[in-house]
Amino acid sequence: MRKLKLRAESADDVTVISSALQDAILKVGEIDYSSRDRHVTLRVSRYLHEHAPARVLSGLRIDSVMDIKSTGIDRSDPDALMVFLSMEFTPDDEPPGGFLSLKFAGGGEIMAKVEAIDLIMVDVSRPRRTGHRPVHPDI
Numbered sequence: 001m002r003k004l005k006l007r008a009e010s011a012d013d014v015t016v017i018s019s020a021l022q023d024a025i026l027k028v029g030e031i032d033y034s035s036r037d038r039h040v041t042l043r044v045s046r047y048l049h050e051h052a053p054a055r056v057l058s059g060l061r062i063d064s065v066m067d068i069k070s071t072g073i074d075r076s077d078p079d080a081l082m083v084f085l086s087m088e089f090t091p092d093d094e095p096p097g098g099f100l101s102l103k104f105a106g107g108g109e110i111m112a113k114v115e116a117i118d119l120i121m122v123d124v125s126r127p128r129r130t131g132h133r134p135v136h137p138d139i
Helices: 011-021
Strands: 004-010 025-027 030-032 039-047 055-063 065-071 081-091 096-103 109-114 120-121
Touching: 004 011, 004 030, 011 039, 011 055, 011 081, 011 120, 055 109
Parallel strands: none
Antiparallel strands: 004 120, 025 039, 025 081, 030 039, 039 055, 055 120, 065 109, 081 096, 096 109
16 A cells, blocks of 8 residues: 655645545654744544554654644643644635644644645555444434
8 A cells, every 4th residue: 555645735625635535543643843943743543534543653744834822722732632633725815925823632723823724635555454433423
């Protein structure tokens, strides 16, 4: 199986990466923001919906970040786990800038103000089988 490498430069591209990352698991301590370099990185264990049941380690890097805020994320325990739900881009009054929202199970959210959409997601390991499948309760 080939490792997935995706780049986003449009809102539609963000939707594709969001779909690939749905149900990814990450540790709070593996979210890194560099104000100097203006990027956010996340290291996640991505569920391979296309090759279930398996997971792969992946990295997400968001560039051109001007500001970042989070809600509902307790950073006091770096080993606390979060489950990625979705990511979406909302343009602001000065295209190509806008806001990139990453949402997590339990109500956590990261909101990044970006100059432009500039993301990359890359698988960095070989897939490994898992006995755990994501559960999506009926709404």
